Amino acid sequence: MALHQAIGRTFIFVSTFFCVLAYGDMNDRDLASDFKLELDLFKQGQIVGKLSNSALTEVSGIASSQINENVLWVLNDSGNSAALYAIDQMGRDLGDVHIAGTHNQDWEDLASFTLNNTSYLVVGDIGDNFGVREESILYFIKEPKLVGRRFSDNLMVSLVAKIRFRFEGGATDCLALAVNANDRKIYLIGKSQVPPTVYELPLFLGMTQSTTIYTARKSATLAGLPKSNYKAIIGSFGQSYFDNQPTALDMSENGLAAIVLTKSKLFYYQKQHHQNWSVVFDEQVPIGIPIDNLDDAEAAAFSIDGRSLFVTSEKKSAPLIRIDRIH
Numbered sequence: 001m002a003l004h005q006a007i008g009r010t011f012i013f014v015s016t017f018f019c020v021l022a023y024g025d026m027n028d029r030d031l032a033s034d035f036k037l038e039l040d041l042f043k044q045g046q047i048v049g050k051l052s053n054s055a056l057t058e059v060s061g062i063a064s065s066q067i068n069e070n071v072l073w074v075l076n077d078s079g080n081s082a083a084l085y086a087i088d089q090m091g092r093d094l095g096d097v098h099i100a101g102t103h104n105q106d107w108e109d110l111a112s113f114t115l116n117n118t119s120y121l122v123v124g125d126i127g128d129n130f131g132v133r134e135e136s137i138l139y140f141i142k143e144p145k146l147v148g149r150r151f152s153d154n155l156m157v158s159l160v161a162k163i164r165f166r167f168e169g170g171a172t173d174c175l176a177l178a179v180n181a182n183d184r185k186i187y188l189i190g191k192s193q194v195p196p197t198v199y200e201l202p203l204f205l206g207m208t209q210s211t212t213i214y215t216a217r218k219s220a221t222l223a224g225l226p227k228s229n230y231k232a233i234i235g236s237f238g239q240s241y242f243d244n245q246p247t248a249l250d251m252s253e254n255g256l257a258a259i260v261l262t263k264s265k266l267f268y269y270q271k272q273h274h275q276n277w278s279v280v281f282d283e284q285v286p287i288g289i290p291i292d293n294l295d296d297a298e299a300a301a302f303s304i305d306g307r308s309l310f311v312t313s314e315k316k317s318a319p320l321i322r323i324d325r326i327h
Contacts, residue, residue, distance in 0.1 A: 041268065042289055042309070045323040049090035051312060056085060058314045060127075060175065061110030061248065062299035066119035068146040072310060074299065078106040078127060086151055089310070091320040095151030099123070100158050101208070102139050109177035109248055109299075112143065115203070119143040120160070124177035126188065131171040135213055138163040138177075138186070140205060161205035165214040168199065175298070176246045179203060180277070182255035187277065188216055189246045189260065196222040196246050198281050220281035222246070222260065225267060226288075247298045252306040259309060261300040266291055266311060266323070294321055 051059065051074070058077040065071035070089045082102040086094035106127030113120055123139040140161035144151065167174070167190070176189035186201040199216035206212070226244050248261035258269040258277070267286035271277065291297055291311055298314045309323040 041287060041325055041327075043324045043326055045289070045291060045309075045311070045321045047293060047319045048322045049092065049320050050317045051087060051091045051320060052317075053085055053087070053093040053096075054316075055081070055083075055096070056318070057316045059312055059318060060108050060298045060314060061124070061177075062301045062310060062312060063110045063112040063121065063250070064301050064304050064310070065143065065146075066112050066114050066304065067143055071146060072301065073110060073112065073121060074312070075107050075110050075123060076104070077108065077298075077314060078104060080104055080107075082107075084110070084121065084123070086146070087320075089320075089322070091312075093150070094146070095153060095155065097141075097144055097151060097155045097157055099139060099141055100156050102159065105137075108175040111177055111179045111250065113179040113181040113203075115181050115205075120205075122177070122179060122186075124174070124188070126174040126177060128171055128173045131173060131192075133171050135164050135166050136174070136216075138165070138201075159208045162208045162210070163201065163204075163206045163214060164210070164212065165201060165216050167216050168218050169197075172197075172199075174199075176249035176260065178249040178251040178258065180251045180255045183277070185277075186216075187249060187251070187258075189222065189249050191245050191247070193221075195225060195227070198222065198278065200278070219278040222281055223283070224285040225260070225262070248300040250301045252302045253304055254306060257302070257306060259300055259302065260286070261297055261311065263297055264291065265289065266297075266300060266309065289323060291321065294319060 059074050060077040061075045063073045072087050074085050082104045083096045083098045085096045108127040109124040111122050121141050121143050125137040141157050172190045173192050174188050175191050178187045184203040186203050188199045190197040198220040200219045201216045243264040246260050251258045260267045266289040269286045271280045294313050296313045300311045307325045311321045312318045
């Protein structure tokens with residue numbers, strides 16, 4: 001872990017301690033039966049490969065390609081190149097794509113989506129360890145089409161859109177981003193609040209040179225995630241608290257399922273067509289999916305058909321884990 005991340009964790013721990021104290025002793029909410037999920041949905045996760053590109057030392061986001069079969073996109077955390085890296089579903093290197101006119105201040109997550117028959121990738125420059133950023137940025141590109149076996153090294157692509165925004169309530173450290181093209185919304189989850197807060201932005205392709213700063217509005221809290229306990233926090237120097245912080249978010253292509261990743265576990269949500277995601281996040285107790293053989297889990301994504309989940313971490317040569325649905 002980078003030094004600035006360790007310092008940031010200490011800062012967040014101190015600043016949120018009393019909030020954790022209050023939340024940790026709350027009684028569980030009386031949850032409606034409408035939000036109970038079937039438990040036996042997924043097989044045990046399997047390591048299908050390792051990230052072979054030596055540049056991938058701190059992966060913090062992953063997304064399934066919308067137009068390239070069996071291709072995944074990943075990105076590195078802050079201080080690394082402003083680039084996206086293509087891998088196959090076994091972690092093998094397929095080349096990289098650099099985004100002109102961008103800077104990797106603190107890239108934390110990545111999402112893919114299709115809008116008006118065009119496939120896009122969106123990068124979330126949304127990390128803020130010290131809670132001091134005046135604005136965060138979403139960068140949009142048209143997804144490149146793979147021709148041949150791999151992308152040309154150092155391929156340069158142009159921005160097609162950019163959204164500058166602030167979080168309602170003030171600066172927020174955020175590692176989790178998803179796009180739901182079905183309801184035309186962008187979802188983000190704050191890392192350090194207790195319980196974690198879900199924010200929304202409308203999905204649109206903002207002009208790359210726009211000076212407008214939008215506001216990501218609070219829409220829900222992830223009340224169903226495991227609660228941090230202040231005794232456990234003190235006893236483990238904060239590790240149990242950090243293990244429950246969201247590090248990634250993704251939504252299925254049909255918009256009816258979502259996954260929230262923490263350092264130690266993956267949580268699966270699902271909804272019906274008539275339900276609103278803000279209500280589901282508020283009320284549902286998600287399925288907890290164990291992640292074995294993976295430290296510092298930072299990136300998670302659905303396959304395009306929604307029948308598999310991919311998870312990896314910020315370690316060099318990190319394993320790529322695939323979790324398949326049972327039915």
